[in-house]
Amino acid sequence: MKKLKEAGLFGSGLVPVSGSLAQRYNDCLAMLGVSPTSLLYFSIDAMGWSPEISEEKNENFYLNVGDANPNAIIISPEQKGKPVFMPSHSFDRDLMHAIFTAYNKQIRDITKDSAIVVHLDQHIDAFYSPFDLLKYKHISVSFSLLNDLTKHQKEQQQLVKKFNDGNNFIDREIHHQLLNSAKNYGDLRIRKLDFEPLSLNVSSFYTRAFGGVFLLRDFIKDVMVFEDIEMFKKAIKDTDHDVMLFHKDHDELVDLLKDHLIAEIDLKAAINDERYQRIKKNVFAGKLKTPEHGIDEILENQFLFKKYLNELDIDTRKEIMGVELYLDKLALSNQTKREDIVSNAYFKALHKPHSSLELEHQELIWKLLSKIAPLDILHLYWYDKAQFYKAYLKWNASHQDWAIKIINNAIKN
Structure with missing residues (x-):
C-alpha cells in the first residue's frame, strides 16, 4: 500500500x-x-x-x-x-x-x-x-x-439559578459547586x-449487511441484489415478501436493469469511450503471465500492445478484442450474435446507468455495476475501494503502477 x-x-x-x-x-x-x-x-x-x-x-x-x-x-x-x-x-x-x-x-x-x-x-x-x-x-x-456535557450544562444552569435566588449568593457551598463545575467543564451556561x-x-x-445487499426501491417493483451467494440462497426460500431477488452474477439481473430503464448499453458508442480502453487494457493485463516489459509500458505503447497481443492464443485474443470484432462482423451481417463473440463479463462491464436516472440513483447504479463486473479499475476505486485495495495487492508492481497512473490522471482531469 x-x-x-x-x-x-x-x-x-x-x-x-x-x-x-x-x-x-x-x-x-x-x-x-x-x-x-x-x-x-x-x-x-x-x-x-x-x-x-x-x-x-x-x-x-x-x-x-x-x-x-x-x-x-x-x-x-x-x-x-x-x-x-x-x-x-x-x-x-x-x-x-x-x-x-x-x-x-x-x-x-x-x-x-x-x-x-x-x-x-x-x-x-x-x-x-x-x-x-x-x-x-x-x-x-x-x-x-x-x-x-449536556447533562453538566443543565446542572450548571440550575446552580446559577439557585445562586441568583434570594440570599444564596453568600452560600459558600454553592460557590464551591459553581467553581468546581467551571473548572472541570468551563462556562457552559450559554453554549x-x-x-x-x-x-x-x-x-x-446499498448496505454491507448480509454480505452486501442493494435495495432498489424507486422502480416498478422492489429489487434486492445480493453479493453473497449463500445469503441469496437463504433469501429465495422466503415466500412472505413481494420483492424480486437476484444474485449479482445473474444474467437476468442485467436484463432487468435494462428492461426497467435502470441501466443501458450502446456498444458502438462504448468503444469510443475512455472506460472501454481501461476495461480492455485491464483484461489484457490479467492475461499477461511473465512479460519482458512492464505491464504499464505494454498497455500504453501501441507497438508493445500489439506484440504481446499476438503472442497470446487466438481464443484469448478474441476475448480481449471481442467488442471490436463483433462490431466489425455486425457491419457485414446483422445476423451476428453478440454472445458468440463478446464475453459476458466484458458485456456487463460496458453497461452504464440509464441517462434518465437522477444523479443520486446513477451513483448507486454505478456502484452496482462495479460489483457485477469489476473490470474498470477507476470505477472500482471510486465505488468499491475495499475491493479495489484487495485487487491491487494481487497485481504485480507494474500493473499497480498503471492503475495508479490511470486513477491520478482521472482525478486531475
Whole structure:
C-alpha cells in the first residue's frame, strides 16, 4: 500500500490526530464499547474512521455496533468535507454532509474541548433477515457528547439559578459547586450543546449487511441484489415478501436493469469511450503471465500492445478484442450474435446507468455495476475501494503502477 499512500490514493485528505484529540477519540471509542487504540498519531475521515486504527485492529468497521446501527465520531470541524473511506451504506457520505451543514456552528464550539458520537439509528436493534432491510425507510441521527456535557450544562444552569435566588449568593457551598463545575467543564451556561435529532428518508441504497445487499426501491417493483451467494440462497426460500431477488452474477439481473430503464448499453458508442480502453487494457493485463516489459509500458505503447497481443492464443485474443470484432462482423451481417463473440463479463462491464436516472440513483447504479463486473479499475476505486485495495495487492508492481497512473490522471482531469 506504500505506493498508493505516496500517490495520495490511500488515507489521503484525512484529518491528523494526536495529543488531546487522540485521547478524546479513545474516550469516544470507550463510549461505543470499543477498545482504545495504542497509536499516538493517526488520521480520520469524515465519519471518524481511521485507516491506521483499522489496520491495528484488523477490522474495517470497528466503529459499528452490528450492521444495523453504525456510528461516527466527530472530534474536529476539519472533518467537514473529508472523504468517507469505509461507508456501511451508499448514503453515509451524504449523511455526514447533512450533519456538518445543519450543525456546523455547534460542531466548531463543542470540538474545542469535547467530541461528538453520532448514532445512525434505523429503529432496528439488530438484523435477523435480509428482509429487515425493507423496513429501512427513515433514519434518525442522534448525538451523544463526550463527558455528558449536556447533562453538566443543565446542572450548571440550575446552580446559577439557585445562586441568583434570594440570599444564596453568600452560600459558600454553592460557590464551591459553581467553581468546581467551571473548572472541570468551563462556562457552559450559554453554549449551544443541544442537537435536534436529524431524520432522513431512505429510498434505494446499498448496505454491507448480509454480505452486501442493494435495495432498489424507486422502480416498478422492489429489487434486492445480493453479493453473497449463500445469503441469496437463504433469501429465495422466503415466500412472505413481494420483492424480486437476484444474485449479482445473474444474467437476468442485467436484463432487468435494462428492461426497467435502470441501466443501458450502446456498444458502438462504448468503444469510443475512455472506460472501454481501461476495461480492455485491464483484461489484457490479467492475461499477461511473465512479460519482458512492464505491464504499464505494454498497455500504453501501441507497438508493445500489439506484440504481446499476438503472442497470446487466438481464443484469448478474441476475448480481449471481442467488442471490436463483433462490431466489425455486425457491419457485414446483422445476423451476428453478440454472445458468440463478446464475453459476458466484458458485456456487463460496458453497461452504464440509464441517462434518465437522477444523479443520486446513477451513483448507486454505478456502484452496482462495479460489483457485477469489476473490470474498470477507476470505477472500482471510486465505488468499491475495499475491493479495489484487495485487487491491487494481487497485481504485480507494474500493473499497480498503471492503475495508479490511470486513477491520478482521472482525478486531475
